[in-house]
Amino acid sequence: MPKTIKKLAVLTSGGDSPGMNAAIRSVVRTCAYHNIECFGVYRGYEGLIEGDFSPMDARSVRGIINKGGTILKSARSKEFRTKEGRQKAFDKLVEAEIDSLVVIGGDGSFTGALIFNQEFGFPVMGIPGTIDNDIVGTSHTLGFDTALNTVVDAIDKIRDTASSHNRLFFIEVMGRDVGHIALNAGIAGGAEEILIPEEDLGLDRLVESLNRSKKSGKTSSIVIVAEGDKIGKNIFQLKDYIDENMEGYDVRVSVLGHMQRGGPPSCFDRVLASRMGVKAVESLLEGQTNYMVGLINGKMELTPLDNAIKGKTKINLELLRVSDIMST
Ligand code: ATP
Numbered sequence: 001m002p003k004t005i006k007k008l009a010v011l012t013s014g015g016d017s018p019g020m021n022a023a024i025r026s027v028v029r030t031c032a033y034h035n036i037e038c039f040g041v042y043r044g045y046e047g048l049i050e051g052d053f054s055p056m057d058a059r060s061v062r063g064i065i066n067k068g069g070t071i072l073k074s075a076r077s078k079e080f081r082t083k084e085g086r087q088k089a090f091d092k093l094v095e096a097e098i099d100s101l102v103v104i105g106g107d108g109s110f111t112g113a114l115i116f117n118q119e120f121g122f123p124v125m126g127i128p129g130t131i132d133n134d135i136v137g138t139s140h141t142l143g144f145d146t147a148l149n150t151v152v153d154a155i156d157k158i159r160d161t162a163s164s165h166n167r168l169f170f171i172e173v174m175g176r177d178v179g180h181i182a183l184n185a186g187i188a189g190g191a192e193e194i195l196i197p198e199e200d201l202g203l204d205r206l207v208e209s210l211n212r213s214k215k216s217g218k219t220s221s222i223v224i225v226a227e228g229d230k231i232g233k234n235i236f237q238l239k240d241y242i243d244e245n246m247e248g249y250d251v252r253v254s255v256l257g258h259m260q261r262g263g264p265p266s267c268f269d270r271v272l273a274s275r276m277g278v279k280a281v282e283s284l285l286e287g288q289t290n291y292m293v294g295l296i297n298g299k300m301e302l303t304p305l306d307n308a309i310k311g312k313t314k315i316n317l318e319l320l321r322v323s324d325i326m327s328t
Contacts (some may be wrong), residue, residue, distance in 0.1 A: 004121070004287050007037045007098040009053055012070040013044035013077075013105035013112070016261060017129045017143025018270035020070040022105050025061035026277020027127075027189045032058040034285060039098060044105070045080035045112060065270055068146075068262045071136035074105070081113050082120070090120045099123065100284045102277075104142070106130040107309050108141060110292060114305045117290050125280045126292035126305055127273075131261055133180040136311025137303025142208045142276065145268040147174070148185050154256055155189030162220040166209065168242065168249040172235045174260050175226035182226035182258070183319050192221040192327050194210025197228035198315040206231065214248065217279050221249070239243065275300050 010027045012020050024040065031038035040060075041053040057280040064071055079085030093101070100123040103113045113124040128135045130149035151173050162169045175181045177195025186194035192213050195201060201209075206223075213221055224301075225235050240255050265273070272295060279293040279300040 005036055005100045006286055007039065007096070008055075008100045008102065008281065008284065009039040009041050009048070009093065009098045010072070010102040010104065011041035011044050011048060012072045012074045013103060013109035014074060015106065016068075016070050016074045017131045018068040018146035018263055018265040019065045019142035019273040020129045021064040021175050022073075022265055022270045022273035023127050023129060023142060024070065024072060026274045027102050027108065027281055028056045028061045029058050030281040038279075039096065040072050043075040044109070045077035045085075045089065046075040047073075047292075048089040048092060049077065049079055049085050051095070053096070053158050065126070066264045068264055070104075070325045075117055080102070086116055086119060089116070090122065092269070093122065100125070100289075102127060102280050102284070106132075106141075107135055110305050110309050114290060114309065123284055123289040124305070125284050125289065126308065127276045128292055128294060130310070131181065132175060132178055134178040134313050135292070135294075135308055136307045136313055137292050137299070137301070138264045138296065140206070140272060140295050142269055142273050143261070143265070144180065144261060145272075146266045147181055148188070150260055150263055151181060151185035151256060154187045154254075154259070155185065155191065157223070158254055159189070159220070159222055162222060165250060166219045166248075168221045168223070168246075168251045170223050170225055170235050170239055170251070170253045172225050172227060172255040174256075176228040178228075178313060179226040179315055180313070182224045182229075183196070183315060185325065186224035187319060187326060188325050189222065190326070191323075192218065193223040194323050195223065195225045195229040195231050196315065197226055198229060200230045201321070203241055205232055207242065208243070209247060209327070210249075216328075221326065222303060225271050242300045297319060
């Protein structure tokens with residue numbers, strides 16, 4: 001492999017997700033394998049602007065593959081959105097003779113990386129780290145699988161109490177713009193209804209469907225609601241509506257919140273992160289830039305950052321149908 005890079009920096013940016021540490025470890029160890037000096041940047045672009053980075057060798061990432069969060073910390077940087085801020089970041093990188101950058105984050109972080117490349121010609125490579133799975137160019141983003149398992153575990157526990165008291169539970173899960181977590185975890189958790197931003201079921205149809213479940217002999221029900229669902233103004237108003245329009249259920253709400261971002265990454269996310277880190281570093285070594293690494297049909301592939309940012313993931317219609325059939 002021709003050696004085009006000597007010093008590489010890695011950072012985590014935007015919302016954290018389980019698997020980011022495993023990806024940092026992979027980037028650092030792939031650098032060590034190819035004799036590239038690796039630097040960890042603290043607090044995302046904020047740290048880049050301040051020159052807050054330090055060398056990382058293979059041993060410095062021991063014991064982190066199983067840890068949630070990110071040892072490099074993550075941040076949202078307003079300053080990096082300005083030309084002056086990005087100039088400072090570039091100057092810090094040049095000063096340290098760093099010649100390439102791996103960004104682990106979501107579409108906002110990739111937008112910043114792309115602009116940075118366009119302004120300074122600095123080689124960048126993205127690793128998609130977000131639990132929402134809302135990035136085009138990979139079937140799975142880092143943390144999605146772990147978040148699904150966390151949500152399914154929570155649904156299982158809530159179902160125990162729901163069925164003991166004939167309760168109807170609305171469970172809110174993350175997903176402001178996309179319903180991937182809601183749809184997958186809803187099916188796995190045996191939810192009666194799944195409400196996602198991509199589909200407006202309508203309040204009347206929801207009541208109809210819950211009444212049907214009740215008539216078919218169900219004594220408790222679980223409805224999974226993605227944060228960005230359009231059906232009700234918010235999950236508590238949804239509860240009020242059902243309270244007023246349905247009888248015989250004790251309606252409760254559970255908002256899972258930030259616990260969905262935490263916890264040890266699943267086996268799937270650890271393997272994915274390890275593969276993504278290797279692919280990211282080796283692609284930069286081959287002279288590739290402005291790409292995101294991703295999993296497509298089981299293989300590690302590159303997608304131009306521009307496409308990853310602009311594209312919108314689609315909901316799996318087959319899963320929607322499966323969910324409809326399962327709630328019969
Ligand atoms: P998540 O999916 O968890 O929200 P994200 O990477 O999309 O992650 P953002 O807060 O959107 O998170 O972006 C992270 C950082 O990327 C921002 O704080 C900012 O520093 C940088 N960034 C985002 N958009 C731009 C932009 N248009 N220009 C320059 N930098 C940007």
